[in-house]
Amino acid sequence: MSLRRSPATLPLMTTDAITTIADEARAGLQAAGDEAALEAWRTATLGRSGALTSVLRSLGTLAPEERRAVGQAANVLRDELEAAFEVRRETLRAAALHASVAAGAIDVTLPGRPQPRGGLHPVTITLREILAAFTRMGFDSVEGPEVELDEYNFERLRIPEDHPARDMWDTFWLNPATAGERASTLLRTHTSPMQIRYMETHTPPIRIAVPGRCYRYEATDATHEWMLTQVELLVIDEGIGMADLKGTLQEFARQLFGPDTRVLLRNSYFPFVEPGVELAVSCFACPGTDPACSVCRGSGWLEIMGAGMVHPEIIEAAGYDSTRYTGFAAGMGAERIAMLKYGITDIRHFYQNDLRFLGQF
Ligand code: FA5
Numbered sequence: 001m002s003l004r005r006s007p008a009t010l011p012l013m014t015t016d017a018i019t020t021i022a023d024e025a026r027a028g029l030q031a032a033g034d035e036a037a038l039e040a041w042r043t044a045t046l047g048r049s050g051a052l053t054s055v056l057r058s059l060g061t062l063a064p065e066e067r068r069a070v071g072q073a074a075n076v077l078r079d080e081l082e083a084a085f086e087v088r089r090e091t092l093r094a095a096a097l098h099a100s101v102a103a104g105a106i107d108v109t110l111p112g113r114p115q116p117r118g119g120l121h122p123v124t125i126t127l128r129e130i131l132a133a134f135t136r137m138g139f140d141s142v143e144g145p146e147v148e149l150d151e152y153n154f155e156r157l158r159i160p161e162d163h164p165a166r167d168m169w170d171t172f173w174l175n176p177a178t179a180g181e182r183a184s185t186l187l188r189t190h191t192s193p194m195q196i197r198y199m200e201t202h203t204p205p206i207r208i209a210v211p212g213r214c215y216r217y218e219a220t221d222a223t224h225e226w227m228l229t230q231v232e233l234l235v236i237d238e239g240i241g242m243a244d245l246k247g248t249l250q251e252f253a254r255q256l257f258g259p260d261t262r263v264l265l266r267n268s269y270f271p272f273v274e275p276g277v278e279l280a281v282s283c284f285a286c287p288g289t290d291p292a293c294s295v296c297r298g299s300g301w302l303e304i305m306g307a308g309m310v311h312p313e314i315i316e317a318a319g320y321d322s323t324r325y326t327g328f329a330a331g332m333g334a335e336r337i338a339m340l341k342y343g344i345t346d347i348r349h350f351y352q353n354d355l356r357f358l359g360q361f
Helices: 015-031 035-045 051-061 064-103 122-136 164-168 193-201 242-257 312-317 334-342 347-351
Strands: 147-149 185-187 206-215 227-238 263-268 273-282 301-310 325-333
Touching: 015 035, 015 051, 015 064, 035 051, 035 064, 051 064, 122 206, 122 227, 122 242, 122 334, 193 206, 193 227, 193 312, 227 242, 227 301, 227 334, 242 263, 242 273, 242 301, 242 325, 242 334, 263 301, 273 325, 301 312, 301 334, 312 325, 325 334, 334 347
Parallel strands: none
Antiparallel strands: 147 185, 206 227, 227 325, 263 273, 273 301, 301 325
């Protein structure tokens, strides 16, 4: 439909012609469905060369009596169409606004989308439980550096260079020995260096638990990782004896694994304690009868910590009187304890970042 007509193409400039223009214009206005169509309608009808404007311009060519009638009708129509245009424009704007509000609306009755929920790593959960047990027994929790000096990791723990005990801890050296110069910095192999660091700056009574990562340059298997988490214990006071060590560790095992847990203390050797022991807990995977058991290899026990009475030379080196002060120390592996708690038969699951494993805790 075109509303453009030049005066020359209008067959008769009569009020009938105005009526035709009016019908077409009204229909066109209702058909305009958006702002662009509306603008096109305005140009074609009311614009400079629009249909109605052309009629008004051609009035001069009509006879006087026709001119009055047609002119009046054309002016009335123009007023009507201009008003109708404004109404239509408002209607379209309101409809567009409604549509955009409806498109962005939130349906509060829809069920929520499930959000994946993170959780704590099983070793973190276990570490917190270990520390909570010792906090209840009056221990303070302190931390030490993961990058350590040979002096603290070995020397001052009575493990001098070339001492065979160094072979107990395969080491990640950070500055390998060069000709004429010894390696001196390493990733700590255990949390025991913090015994020395703490004694340097504190006086007895001491009762601390030291959680932290340790690193060992060793091949992994079902119970050994190259990165492990230890908790070190150090107690120094007057009158501390082996019974305190045993009672504390038994109470710890009871709190973590339940009252029926059996613990075994057996002789062991660590240069910084005398005597030295290790604590093992009854195997959860077999009753101790399966030589192929990956957890205990048929022994029935899983070793979870080394311990002992702090060597008097270490007490003296800290500046304390070893005839007055005695103490005990222990170092336990949080991964081994988590294995016992959750019945995990291979330590390597912990750090493979497999969500099928981690999602179970
Ligand atoms: C030590 O590290 C001594 N510092 C413990 C100690 C502290 C003894 C204070 C006396 C006094 P050991 O190397 O045995 O000891 O390690 C202690 C515990 O760490 C082990 O019982 C075990 O639970 C854990 N552990 C050791 N090596 C690994 C490993 N490669 N992967 C996982 N856990 C380990």
